[in-house]
Amino acid sequence: MTAPTVFVVDDEGGFRSSLTRLFRSAGLPVKDFASPAEFLSEYDASAPGCLVLDFAMPGLDGVELQRLLRDELDCDLPVVFLTGKAEVPDSVAALKQGALEFLTKPAEPEVILTAVRDALVRNEECRRESAELAELRKRMDELTPREREVFEHVVTGQRSKQIARDLGTAEKTIRIHRGQVMKKMQADSVATLVRIAERLGI
Amino acid sequence: MDLNPINWLNVLWGVVGGILLTLATMSLVLATRKQERFSRGHLLLAVLAVASAGNAAFEMLMANAGTPDQFGALLRAAHIPVSILVIATPWFVVLMFRAGRPWLAILANVLWGTAAAINFTLPHSRLYREITHLERVPLLGGAEFTWVSGTTHPAAYLGYLGVFATLVFVVDAAISLWRRDERRRAIIVGACLGTSLAIGLFHSILVESGALRSPYLVSLGFLIIMVAMASELIRAASSAPALERKVQVQQAEVAHLSKTTMLGQVSGGIAHELSQPLNAILNNAESAISFLDRDPPDLTEVRDALAEIAEQDRHACEVVGGFARLVRQGDRKSELVDVNGVVGEVLELAQKDLDRMGIAVSVEPDPGNPRVRGDPVLVAVIVFNLIRNAIEAMSSGEAAERSLTLATRGGDRDVEVVVTDRGPGIPETDRERVFDPFFTTREGGSGLGLAVSRTLAELYGGRIVATAGPDGRGTSMRLSLPSA
Numbered sequence: 001m002t003a004p005t006v007f008v009v010d011d012e013g014g015f016r017s018s019l020t021r022l023f024r025s026a027g028l029p030v031k032d033f034a035s036p037a038e039f040l041s042e043y044d045a046s047a048p049g050c051l052v053l054d055f056a057m058p059g060l061d062g063v064e065l066q067r068l069l070r071d072e073l074d075c076d077l078p079v080v081f082l083t084g085k086a087e088v089p090d091s092v093a094a095l096k097q098g099a100l101e102f103l104t105k106p107a108e109p110e111v112i113l114t115a116v117r118d119a120l121v122r123n124e125e126c127r128r129e130s131a132e133l134a135e136l137r138k139r140m141d142e143l144t145p146r147e148r149e150v151f152e153h154v155v156t157g158q159r160s161k162q163i164a165r166d167l168g169t170a171e172k173t174i175r176i177h178r179g180q181v182m183k184k185m186q187a188d189s190v191a192t193l194v195r196i197a198e199r200l201g202i
Numbered sequence: 203m204d205l206n207p208i209n210w211l212n213v214l215w216g217v218v219g220g221i222l223l224t225l226a227t228m229s230l231v232l233a234t235r236k237q238e239r240f241s242r243g244h245l246l247l248a249v250l251a252v253a254s255a256g257n258a259a260f261e262m263l264m265a266n267a268g269t270p271d272q273f274g275a276l277l278r279a280a281h282i283p284v285s286i287l288v289i290a291t292p293w294f295v296v297l298m299f300r301a302g303r304p305w306l307a308i309l310a311n312v313l314w315g316t317a318a319a320i321n322f323t324l325p326h327s328r329l330y331r332e333i334t335h336l337e338r339v340p341l342l343g344g345a346e347f348t349w350v351s352g353t354t355h356p357a358a359y360l361g362y363l364g365v366f367a368t369l370v371f372v373v374d375a376a377i378s379l380w381r382r383d384e385r386r387r388a389i390i391v392g393a394c395l396g397t398s399l400a401i402g403l404f405h406s407i408l409v410e411s412g413a414l415r416s417p418y419l420v421s422l423g424f425l426i427i428m429v430a431m432a433s434e435l436i437r438a439a440s441s442a443p444a445l446e447r448k449v450q451v452q453q454a455e456v457a458h459l460s461k462t463t464m465l466g467q468v469s470g471g472i473a474h475e476l477s478q479p480l481n482a483i484l485n486n487a488e489s490a491i492s493f494l495d496r497d498p499p500d501l502t503e504v505r506d507a508l509a510e511i512a513e514q515d516r517h518a519c520e521v522v523g524g525f526a527r528l529v530r531q532g533d534r535k536s537e538l539v540d541v542n543g544v545v546g547e548v549l550e551l552a553q554k555d556l557d558r559m560g561i562a563v564s565v566e567p568d569p570g571n572p573r574v575r576g577d578p579v580l581v582a583v584i585v586f587n588l589i590r591n592a593i594e595a596m597s598s599g600e601a602a603e604r605s606l607t608l609a610t611r612g613g614d615r616d617v618e619v620v621v622t623d624r625g626p627g628i629p630e631t632d633r634e635r636v637f638d639p640f641f642t643t644r645e646g647g648s649g650l651g652l653a654v655s656r657t658l659a660e661l662y663g664g665r666i667v668a669t670a671g672p673d674g675r676g677t678s679m680r681l682s683l684p685s686a
Contacts, residue, residue: 014514018482018489021507025492106481109488 004120005049007077008032009039009065012054015105019052019112026113028120036065048127050100050119052112055083066099078119078126082107136200142184150177154190155197209345211417215262218425219255225432226251232439240439243298247435250290251428256283258421265347265417270333273350274326280418281327285318287424288364291395292371294431298438299387302375310371314364320357328357329410339415347417349409358410365403372396387434394430398423456661460583460654475521475554479514486511538686539578541610541617542567548585549608555593561604572612575686576662584655584666588621588679591651595625595677603676616664616682624676633668659683 006023010016023030033039066079078100101115153163164171187193226248233244260280267273292307321328333352376392402423408414490507493500596604607622639653656666664683
């Protein structure tokens, strides 16, 4: 997996170059693009990082790009908008769409850097969350249908005896299944199992 | 001739003549005043006053004439000053009041002129084939005057007709002044001039037909006319500078308002234009510091950052420079304006908006470098307004329809700047209305842009017209200004 990269999209050459340099000076890997189209043609959906967008660009504008990305990616690339004029309706729309930040130029370099660092952290957390969930789902898939049933009952807080009665089998069988579930799900206690269940939305 | 100078009649003519000559002198002085707008009027008045004085002199001489031949000769000669007065009066009205029908004046002139011409060929003037009778008539107070009678010559009637036509002219002029709501002038022209002419005519007819024994006192009537005309002239001469100054002040205010409005609008654009390079400079500066703080410092990056700072600064200077050029030139009010140059500068200012809207621009300057006389800032205001309107018109349209053409065309009389867009166009019924103040089809639009632009254009003797674009689509705004 590549290091988290800052993706800069801005049609104004001089400004784009200065932004890129700023991120470089802060030790952040950066890639810049002159237009949303250019970005889309080169961007790999699996690349981590965040997006710094100029709000008003000819052609596809920032908000539309944001919407496009959201539809394609499971975990959105966090977006930091930079705009020359502070238009309140535009900023509200962008934030509603899930932009992380909406900054007006001129913006202090420190402010931009802070926003970008936050975005990168967010992206990092989001990816980690995603990866963990994927792992958990994989483990779930390992369960047999019976084990799956037992799992669902265990996390409601039922005792083995009750589960045995509900499912019409012996308590001992249930205990064996429960052990398997704990092992496959790599949980060390019922409490952990419950948390796993919550995360998976069961 | 038996002149008894001290009798009151002669004194009366002396007084009348004196007043008239004083008036003539005053008018001459006023006529020669520097920057006097009415010098022609004053000059004319002086001539007329002198003629009236001359007429008074003749009247006095006639009243003291001893023989019919003397009288006749004096009467004939008196036609000189009288002709000057009768012929010039209608033209004075035309010149000073801009009223009255010129054809009527010409007719009156021709009638009188013919009669006067005939007069000079006759020994006893146009009025008498022959003066057959002369008597001295006594008056109260010890005065006496000569009174004659004789056979009437037909040319007398021609002369009366001429004076009557002049009277008709004057009355007609007075009526039109009244209708134009210039009541005071109507009264002066109608009452003073008209009445004096009427009474003079009537009096002459009575005397010359033998019905009335009286000396000629037409000069009194002329005195009234002269005083009326002089008062009008003086009034006009003293109020004109004030009026003119008022108009100049108002024009300057409109120009100033438009300039500040435009500068305000442009400043918004300038601020936007400047914030980009300033921002970039800030980012680069901070970056350079960070690179320097590294161990070891990354000097290549620092150098690049500084080079870019220099470039951004230059760009910012250009933006400011263009603006400053425009503003500096605006301090002088009337100069030769390079139309192509102004169009170019305005285009630069509007470039960001044009790019943002994706509008393709084509410029067709006249290679002959047309020039107009005026204030380049105000010309820029007008062109800027027209461009903004074009941008607005195309804002809702298709991308393919977003093209703007700026053309300049120089000519002998006019220079034209044409701003053409391919927007929805203006319906024919609205093509004049768009120039009305507060007419706008745009939400949040003030509706003043085109109205102000048109006022400014007219200030310089030009105009703006909206027409359909070249193939019937879109709109062409045509600004024309007088060629310098």
